[in-house]
Amino acid sequence: MAKETKLETKPEESQPQQNKLIVVDATNCISGRLCSKVSKLLLQGNRVSVVNAEKVMVSGNKYEVIESYKKRLEVGSIVNPIHGPFHPRRPDTIITKMIRGMVPKRKSSGMQSFKRLRVYIGVPDELKNSAMQSFEDAKITRPESFYISMSDVAKQIGWKGVVQ
Template identity: 40%
Template sequence: MIVCDGKDMVLGRLASFVAKQLLKGERVVIVNAEKAVISGRRESTLNEYKAWLGARNLTNPRKGPFHLKRPEDLVRLAVRGMLPYDRPRGKEAFRRLRVHVGVPKEFSGKEFMSIPDASLGQLGTRRFIRVEMLSKHLGGKS
């Protein structure tokens, strides 16, 4: 089982690494998911997600699509986008993923795997937004 710390990790790079490990058959746990970052200008990222949030079924909005707003769900969605989710292999891989806000008691003393390519230091810019802030802006409850 691989335990990754999402703190100061670029979401897309973290998600691609995790997706690869899931497809290899590993179980992956991501802790501190709310502290992952999305690169880019804050305003443009927020506007992009607001537009995504506005997509709905006009005949009956209660039928969906339903948009996830919590930080752990946004991270899970990023990983799911990098898996062949419509195939049985991708669904099985996605079931092996666990995402947590903060660090649960069962992982508090364990060593977390670091992904050097996904760290915020590799980004080379200060233009980013944390998943936690994005979630609050979208109306998430976490």
């Protein structure tokens, strides 16, 4: 006889809703904690939009954080720099690459989940009226002077954009 499996072991209320749009406000959130929460939501099957990516905070000494990002820019191809690696300089692409490092990007589940991610600088017009979610355990706990914002890091490594 074939082995039978029960599909419904949990009640429907405890299962996460799939394909639901979740808008995350990234203002004053620590970058690593925010990205891990967002990657978890993506792997559960939700569509996630992160707004205010330029206001994400990076913890650590300001000068050491900037130096580590500048050191990362020195990595390039010896043969031909056209072939990469390409280093993100905008705050939204930096956050996108951080989230990409937290999903299994070579597996089909990771590829599908990464396609459901959108990261924005500021708040776009189509998301202004939606309810924004924030993660309390990802918020900064000390004064803002102990952190550096992602827009400051991006400006130091070559971003010429203007915050909306």
